[in-house]
Amino acid sequence: MDILAVSDPFIKALIANDFLQRALFTGLLIGFVTPLIGSFVVIKRLSFIADTLSHFSLAGLSIGTYLITVLGFVWIADELYLAMIFSVIGAFIIEILRGYYQNYxxxxxxxxxxxxxxxxxxxxxxxxxxxxxxxNYLFGTILTVDDGxxxxxxVVTVVVVLLLVIFYKQMVMISFDETYAKLLGIKVRRFQFMSTLILAVVVSISLATVGVLLVSSLMIIxxxxxxxxxxxxxxxVSIAILFSEISVVGGLWLSYELDFPTGATIVLCNVTILLSIGIIKYFINLYRLKSDKMTTT
Amino acid sequence: MRVNVTNLTFGYDYRTVLKDISFSLKSGDFLAIVGNNGSGKSTLIKCMLGINKIPNSKIFLDDIDITNYKNFRNIGYVPQKFDDFNYEFPITVNEILSASRYSKLSEDDVLLILDKIGILELQNENINNLSGGQLQRVFIARALMNKPKLLILDEPTVGVDKENVTAFYKAINELNQEGITVILITHNLREADCHFTHMISLHNGEGVFKEVVREDE
Known part of the structure; x- marks a missing residue:
């Protein structure tokens, strides 16, 4: 078994190449943190917010490119940092607008x-x-992430996990029942602000894995x-994290073996798992229905 | 909990919903609020929960003006509908109760509450699998998680079958007998087999408050 594993070209390449190790480690961290945050996003029926923030991050990336390549602001180092700032700005604008249009x-x-x-x-x-x-940022550049x-x-993953552990009860209550959370004296606005900020940062760091166009799929699927x-x-939430990690590892492996783009392959692995669950559930329900009919007759 | 409402008038925009409502309850009292749809019942409850903002010196909870009242965890609230609850995502009864619990209620106390409400066997059940009656009792258990001194129930038996309604009101009567002040909104007084001590009949925002004298007393 061990010999088989080491003879796999992907495993060999993983052992030999730092960039693949960095990509796998980054993928595993993002694969952990995105469904964790995504669960709260889905409960609140805000699935569209990740897509919105990733598109706003794209503005940060393009402005970054303009500043670095045209104006020569090389000290910015990487457009991705500007994308992060824009994602946070976008999150704040969403919060302001959500307060302004209370019923819409x-x-x-x-x-x-x-x-x-x-x-x-x-x-x-x-x-x-x-x-x-x-x-590359449109579809992800996980193979090129550097040590920085x-x-x-x-750091982002550790901070997000710590915040969720500390404020678990408040986050669950606000997500499931905002009105009751207010009655319990939870500062709903403050927590919403914090969770939107976390979401913005997680969206922007996820750009490195699957890119602007696919980032919301990591959180939602x-x-x-x-x-x-x-x-x-x-x-x-645990199952969502497991599915996500399987997709990251499977996506990296497949993309290496088949020479497919990594981000897209990770997302397609996620979609395959989702479809498989749907099909398996369908046949289980069909079997149960038949069994019920058999027992009644 | 003592509750004092003094000349409360409240409205939305230019429409007055509550007109000059006054009543007073002491700890362990049981108030029934009755009235037709649109009579102002739920608006009155929202004022008492601090959801509707009202001027000073209109509502006092344990002699504290509600505008300065901080500890709403002393109030257990069971809403009429669960529209505000996102219950399509899997979550168990225990998980809901533990996220709602801020008091030093022990695990044994929680089990006692679940037993009293009749949902002990449902504690590890996903709430998506519960019936309307079971869900209603889960929300009552949730309202009891912080040892409330006042329990407010907004038409809690709408859509609940008759057998569960009887069990439900039995549990509410027991809680009231333990000293919890209870306010129950209902449009079906006959169905509510409770030991009311007071009643308000609301009509077009105007209310008549009276003490209930039971025939067996």
Whole structure:
């Protein structure tokens, strides 16, 4: 078995190459933290928010590209840091708009998304068209993450997990029943602000794995699958994390073996798991229905 | 909990919903609020829960003006509908109760409450699998997690079958006898087999408060 494992070209390459080890470690961290946050996003029926923030991050990436390549602000080092800042700004704008349109809170999403897309279009054009680096950010660049970025992702993951452990009760209560959370004296606005901020940071760091266009799938698809098989809240979140990690490892392995783009392969692994659950559940229900009919006749 | 409401008038925009409501309850009292749809019953409850913002010196809870009242955990609230609860995501009864618990209630105390409410066997059940009546009792258990001094129930038996309604009111009467002040909104007084001490009949926002004298007393 061990000989088989080491003879696998992916395992061999993983042992030999730092960049693959960094990619796997980054993928595992993001695969852990995204469904964790995604679960709370799904409960609150805010699945669209991750997509909105990733599109607003794209504005940060394009402005970053313009500043670095056209104006020569090389001290910015990486557009991804600007994407992170824009994701946070986007989250704040969403929160302000959600407060402003109390009865039409979902309006905030298309406004922020449009703003992000328009700014991206403008600055991509000012930079002389879409660069290869920016194109890579659209679909993910996990194989090129450097040590600095791995450190950022590690710190973010640790902080997010710590915050969720400390404020677990409050986060669960606010997500499931905001009105009752207020009655319990929980500072709902303060926690919403904190969770939106966490979400913004997680979205922006996830850009490195699957890119702007696919980032929301990392947060939502594993949770969507886990919801169908989970028995409790903690069980569902754990299953979502498991699905996500399987997709990351499976996606990296397949993309290496088949020479597919990594981000897209990870997302397609997630989708395959979701579809498999749907099909298995369908046949289980069919079998149960038949068994019930047999016992009644 | 002592409750004093003095000349409370409240409205939304230009429409007055509650007109000059006054009543007073002492610890262990049981108030029934009756009235047709739109008579102002739920608005009155929202004022008492601090959800509707009202001027000073209108509502006092244990002699503290509600505008300065901080510890709403002393109030257990069971809503009429569960629209505010996102219950399609899997979560067990125990997980809901533990997320709602901020008092020093021991695990044994929680089990006693579940037993009294009749949902002991449901503690590890996913709430998506519960019936309307069972769900209602879960929310009563939730309201009891912080040892409330006042329990407010907003038409809690709507959509609950008759057998469960009887068990439900039995549990409420027992809680009231333990000293918890109870306020129950209902449009079906006959169904509510409770030991009311007071009653308010609301009509177009105007209320008549009276003491209930039981025939067996």
């Amino acid at each position: 809170k979902e309006i905030s999403m298309p406004i922020v998304m449009s703003m992000g897309t328009a700014l991206s279009g403008l600055f991509i054009s000012l930079s002389g068209g879409i660069s290869l680096k920016l194109y 970025f791995v450190r950022v992702i590690t 594993p949770v969507a699958g886990a919801m169908k098989v989970g028995k409790s809240f903690k069980n569902t």
